Amino acid sequence: MDKKKIVVVDDSTTVVKFVSFALKNKGYQVVTACDGMDAMEKISALDGKINMVITDLNMPNVDGYTLIATLRNDVAHKELPIIILSSEEGSEDKERGIEVGATSYLVKPFRPDTLLLEVSRLLNPDKIIANNNHNAD
Numbered sequence: 001m002d003k004k005k006i007v008v009v010d011d012s013t014t015v016v017k018f019v020s021f022a023l024k025n026k027g028y029q030v031v032t033a034c035d036g037m038d039a040m041e042k043i044s045a046l047d048g049k050i051n052m053v054i055t056d057l058n059m060p061n062v063d064g065y066t067l068i069a070t071l072r073n074d075v076a077h078k079e080l081p082i083i084i085l086s087s088e089e090g091s092e093d094k095e096r097g098i099e100v101g102a103t104s105y106l107v108k109p110f111r112p113d114t115l116l117l118e119v120s121r122l123l124n125p126d127k128i129i130a131n132n133n134h135n136a137d
């Protein structure tokens, strides 16, 4: 099976390294970007063939809100799981993030386990349903 490809976007190299390390350890393929513009260039270079985006909100050039809104405008990425990783705890940021199309929102700092659980949950929605569905035959 192909490795799931996750794009990690943050202007903090520390966060990018931390998140990449955790994801690679779990066997995910990681593409990193330093802001929304860099992310859009890399996603386009990959022909849009990605499985998830994990993004910061406050970044230079193109911020996370714009990145998410741009992705959602593309039919190919209507269902793409997008997780926001932000140090903004305010509910306004969260609401705005979800409004522009994010799937999920995690506040920094976070435990790697929390992120990995969320990633797995969003990438394998069928698996969770299957586990709860004890089929007799």
Ligand SMILES: [Mg+2]
Residues within 6 Å of the ligand: 010, 011, 012, 056, 057, 058, 059
């Ligand atoms: Mg930032």
